[in-house]
Amino acid sequence: MKIIIISVVLCIVSFTASYTDVPIIGILSQETYSVQHLFPNEKYDSFIAASYVKLLESAGARVVPILIGQEKDYYKYIVQNTNGILFPGGATWFNQSDGFADAGQILYDLALERNINGDYYPIWGICLGMELLAQVAVQGKELRAHCLSKKESLPLEFRPDFNTSKTFRQAPRRIIKILGTLNVTYNYHQYCVTEKNFTSFGLDQDWRIVSTNKDVYGLEFISVFESKRYPFYGIQFHPEKNQYEFKPSLKIPHSKEAVEMSQYFANFFVEETRRNNHSFIDWETEKNALIYNYPTHYTGIKNSSYEQLYMFK
Numbered sequence: 001m002k003i004i005i006i007s008v009v010l011c012i013v014s015f016t017a018s019y020t021d022v023p024i025i026g027i028l029s030q031e032t033y034s035v036q037h038l039f040p041n042e043k044y045d046s047f048i049a050a051s052y053v054k055l056l057e058s059a060g061a062r063v064v065p066i067l068i069g070q071e072k073d074y075y076k077y078i079v080q081n082t083n084g085i086l087f088p089g090g091a092t093w094f095n096q097s098d099g100f101a102d103a104g105q106i107l108y109d110l111a112l113e114r115n116i117n118g119d120y121y122p123i124w125g126i127c128l129g130m131e132l133l134a135q136v137a138v139q140g141k142e143l144r145a146h147c148l149s150k151k152e153s154l155p156l157e158f159r160p161d162f163n164t165s166k167t168f169r170q171a172p173r174r175i176i177k178i179l180g181t182l183n184v185t186y187n188y189h190q191y192c193v194t195e196k197n198f199t200s201f202g203l204d205q206d207w208r209i210v211s212t213n214k215d216v217y218g219l220e221f222i223s224v225f226e227s228k229r230y231p232f233y234g235i236q237f238h239p240e241k242n243q244y245e246f247k248p249s250l251k252i253p254h255s256k257e258a259v260e261m262s263q264y265f266a267n268f269f270v271e272e273t274r275r276n277n278h279s280f281i282d283w284e285t286e287k288n289a290l291i292y293n294y295p296t297h298y299t300g301i302k303n304s305s306y307e308q309l310y311m312f313k
């Protein structure tokens with residue numbers, strides 16, 4: 001009897017044990033509208049702000065850039081060989097064919113299919129990337145409202161049941177206190193997702209709202225949401241900026257508490273990506289895919305809001 005029980009336990013453990021200590025995360029690049037002027041002598045197709053790369057690296061992950069405008073097989077390869085995806089913030093439209101939004105839809109559909117089939121493949125959306133996550137979750141329908149929250153640092157307004165959310169159920173009390181009382185979450189967005197559209201577009205079926213905030217006109221927007229079933233998470237504010245962006249006019253909080261809460265989110269998401277064992281076929285292939293193959297450009301010196309960028313042709 002004992003032996004049977006032990007073997008049943010072992011079975012369950014080995015079924016759920018796929019895990020890696022060395023996660024590699026894909027970051028989706030985006031069109032260069034907001035940064036092309038920084039490079040008068042070069043024409044680039046897409047970029048990634050280095051702050052997102054550093055945020056993930058700070059929690060033990062490495063990064064592979066994901067280009068826009070590629071064939072579906074390319075995105076399939078990315079999902080097969082990485083441990084999760086980040087949709088970053090920035091500034092681009094969702095209506096450009098073969099752009100940020102189309103790539104996001106393909107990646108989301110691939111990730112969803114994997115999770116439905118028992119894999120554990122996380123996606124994290126930050127700011128514009130959170131808006132993208134909400135949009136691709138409703139098959140690409142535009143559901144955002146115009147709203148205005150620029151250079152605004154706010155404490156989260158938690159939903160009463162926030163502490164049962166995946167995002168926060170293991171958060172240290174100190175982090176919850178920081179998030180709930182200090183002006184540390186840095187907002188810089190002109191669109192947002194409201195509870196009204198969250199419900200009317202049917203996101204409330206599979207997703208839950210974890211916290212909200214108000215824009216300068218008092219419009220309430222969703223600041224943290226997560227999928228109920230799958231490891232998909234969205235936050236409207238910018239934890240990467242607390243640690244890695246410094247342009248003074250942006251008024252980004254850099255206090256010890258702001259940095260600690262930023263590190264909480266990085267650690268939370270990267271730990272999620274350790275929960276599958278996808279990997280590149282060998283070390284050489286892995287090395288050739290990493291973002292280390294590209295140089296960073298010091299754009300802070302050109303008065304950009306981004307200290308450093310990765311640029312792709």
Ligand SMILES: *[C@@H]1O[C@H](CO)[C@@H](O)[C@H](O)[C@H]1NC(C)=O
Pocket residue numbers: 014015016017018019277278279
């Ligand atoms: C990943 O984990 C599964 C089951 O947990 C195992 O069968 C498979 O061999 C592992 N793959 C790699 C590349 O480690």
Ligand SMILES: *[C@@H]1O[C@H](CO)[C@@H](O)[C@H](O)[C@H]1NC(C)=O
Pocket residue numbers: 093095096097
């Ligand atoms: C995308 O939307 C923006 C804002 O509504 C608009 O200015 C732009 O012309 C649109 N682009 C395309 C390709 O439809």
Ligand SMILES: *[C@@H]1O[C@H](CO)[C@@H](O)[C@H](O)[C@H]1NC(C)=O
Pocket residue numbers: 142143144145146193194196197
């Ligand atoms: C709902 O989404 C539409 C776009 O489909 C947008 O025009 C509208 O402002 C949004 N309303 C709210 C309350 O979020």
Ligand SMILES: *[C@@H]1O[C@H](CO)[C@@H](O)[C@H](O)[C@H]1NC(C)=O
Pocket residue numbers: 163164
């Ligand atoms: C969640 O917070 C409420 C009070 O805000 C508290 O009563 C409850 O015990 C907490 N639950 C957990 C799981 O921490």
Ligand SMILES: *[C@@H]1O[C@H](CO)[C@@H](O)[C@H](O)[C@H]1NC(C)=O
Pocket residue numbers: 153181182183
């Ligand atoms: C947070 O910001 C609001 C307005 O932006 C301000 O009224 C409030 O005093 C700030 N709180 C702290 C703790 O700095």
Ligand SMILES: *[C@@H]1O[C@H](CO)[C@@H](O)[C@H](O)[C@H]1NC(C)=O
Pocket residue numbers: 249303
């Ligand atoms: C740098 O950018 C800020 C705001 O984005 C602007 O006010 C300032 O004039 C710019 N400085 C230079 C030297 O271009």
